[in-house]
Amino acid sequence: MELLQRLAIQQDSTGPFSLLAGVIRHKGRVWLGTNKEVQQLVLQAFHAEPVGGHSGAPATYQHIKRIFFWPQLKKDVWQFVQSCSTCLQAKPDRAKYPGLLQPLPVPSESWEMVSMDFIEGLPTSGTANAILVVVDKYSKFAHFIPLCHPFTAATVAKTWLTDRELMQSTIKQHLERAQLRMKRQADKGRSERSFPVGAQILSKIGPVAYKLELPPGAAVHPVFHVSQLKLSLGSQQVAPVLPSDFAPLQVPVRVLQRRWSAGDRSVEQGLIQWSHAPIELATWEPLDALRQQFPRAPAWGHAGSKDRGNVSTPLPAGPGTTTTPSGPPHGSPSSGRPKRIRRPNQKYADSL
Template sequence: MDQSLQTPEQQAWLHKFLGYDFKIEYKPGKENQAADALSRMFALSWSEPHSLFLEELRNKLAANDHLKLLMIDCQNATADKHYTVREGLLYWKDRLVIPVEEALIQRILPEYHSSPIGGHAGITRTMARLKAQFYWPKMQEQVQEYVQNCVICQQAKVSNTLPSGLLQPLPIPQQVWKDIAMDFITGLPIVNGFSVIMVVVDRLTKYAHFLTLKAYYSSKTVAEAFMSNIVKLHGMPRSIVSDRDKVFTSAFWQHLFKLQGTTLAMSSAYHPQTDGQSEILNKCLEMYLRCFTYENPKGWVKALPWSEFWYNTAFHTSLGMTPFKALYGRDPPTLTRTQITSQDPMELRELLANRDSLLTKLKTNLFRAQQAMKAQADRKRQEVIMQVGDHVLVKLQPYRQQSAVLRKNKKLSMKYFGPFKIIAKIGSVAYKLDLPPSARIHSVFHVSQLKLFKGNVDEPYLPLPLTENGVQDDATWEDIEDIKSNYPSFNLEDKVDVKGEGNVMGDRTRAQHEPSYDVSCDDAGMNNQFPKNVDLGRGQRVRRPTWKLRD
């Protein structure tokens, strides 16, 4: 009774206990066997679950004149033995008969397809699970329509059909070194600061040049190498086919060639096959370097000139000759002389006279090779024609912004995103989509990256994933406060705080906050506008206003 009383309830109980003579003693729990029973209310009752669905089904059966007569007929001896009535429910071959009621069927289908038990299975498996318990007319058609229109299935499942879109060869160039293709080979060992190979190939003669670049190349350094090694030898090209590398999509690169009157033909989003010439040449060059530098990988720089000579003097099936002969009109010189060559000027004049006929033969051979490749490729493809106004799903790799890498799992991300509306057809096999304003990716896609959407387009679509290492137009933004609160131990690199807060937001959100200072970052590096004494070291936080860094 030495315990202090804190609440009115304790005071009330003390007032009652004062009229009794008692002593409070502690009793161990294993000896106090009656305490558990005394603390429970003795109120037992039997409970049994009742299926509201079955009750509703009984009412629907009673209201259906045809099924009601069938249930009455089951009581006759001459009735169909496949039909039985149990507890007011009609069965056919021990399968519950469902009236053709849209509401009832739409309650059953999600439970046997979209639930964890259904597992978003295909038509055959979902049908087998339903047929084991239910029956209704046109069951197969309704199940097939429901499964095909399931949005989750369309977004999450891998397509097992042939790739969409027949092969569309690029037009054959009419002059040498007027239409070229470019690409980069990265990930090589660093030798004297070089770790990248810039591949430039003439699309007509297949003649190629291999240039070395520093590990951290920019559009400016690439343009300098291009002018110093390609333009000085062959002049400015008329068109350049490339992928969507950040160099080729930069404003500097596009403005430079726009002034020169050169057309930049970049591949559609997530479809590098557009520049198939560079891709196959990269594979060929990597094979050569692998064969001769596998024991000393850092010797690739010394082997690069030999690889260029080997490639340009090797026979090409599509050309019917070597790239060297296609460009210069004569056979390449051999390093080992086995025959005495003639110096007759007549032969030289004849060689020059046959130059035009050689180019004509070259174009004919290229056309035949293209048709053969198209016929072979189209065997494993299917032609899919979409119309403007159709809604499609987009196939993307679920890349994420690096600062939010812990938010999602790439393995379990959706395969398709959308649906999005087609607003224009570009060429024969590419389409432009009406992407939301928040989607900062290229809006033109090859048909192989698209899939026609089935179902109600008014339902909320799955937003596009965040991207990383893209150009400014492809950038996405994350609120740094959300990142810090969700991942307090995560080290954010290259982010700048605002008085300890550090918001990295989109333009609309940023406009609602204090004004920011834009710092231009040219391709060669940071310019002189960036404030002095600002430490951007790893893990450091700068107590400055918001800076927006632009590539």
């Protein structure tokens, strides 16, 4: 108010502020000051609405600073984009594959660590109808033990050979060298990622796994590899309930939005709301393939017009709903090419 009163009485021609049509401007841009409510509306409009299209932080900042200005504008834009739940869910993770490779320890002697597997369902050969495969991790020596149901651990142990002490140090050195080379090569496409224990993270299981606090009705194991986890800076809940494993067959019930995929061969896609699932779990699916898979689904009776323009079925009261024009993108093969202008051959035109 003090700034507005001062500018209304006498505008400071040397300062960055000016008063134009009753609006305070800072170097020609609309000044929002410390009005957090209006700032959030501007951020929402220039990032989540169709004019922004969920652009990255640099693009959103460039769009806003052309028209508006307030203190710490760049910092606020960066925090808003990083906490956008839609961007976290839809945009790919550009970091290297999370979680460094954790190889098993190299054993110090033969038969200290083995891997076992059963091959069953074989035709009877003599008295055997199954094979136990035992591979020593140290020497890579394999045992193929014929078994006959029923069999016991004592029956298998009788066929194992004694330890081979000769060449143990040489074999161990080669294994460690090969393992280090494999780890170094694999870690070129991986990155280290960690999360603090607390809130929904109950404990850390090993170097690259975490135990999460899941709802009581969850039917999945609570331990996840770090490659399956992302750090969420926002507070918006993805879906109020978990999908049920005992729900009947899900079919498309509604086409919420339409769009065309990018590339030389554009494909029409639709944001599909599935039966027995909330609208938050809608997914983008190719419409032609979906029609072939579910030819009598109720979604095809609610889809919009196929003409060019806005064909999105309106969403029920929900912020941030956008529509995408139908039809292939401009410049795609299906958009058609201009006809080539044919000119007469100059050699024959001069002779006429």
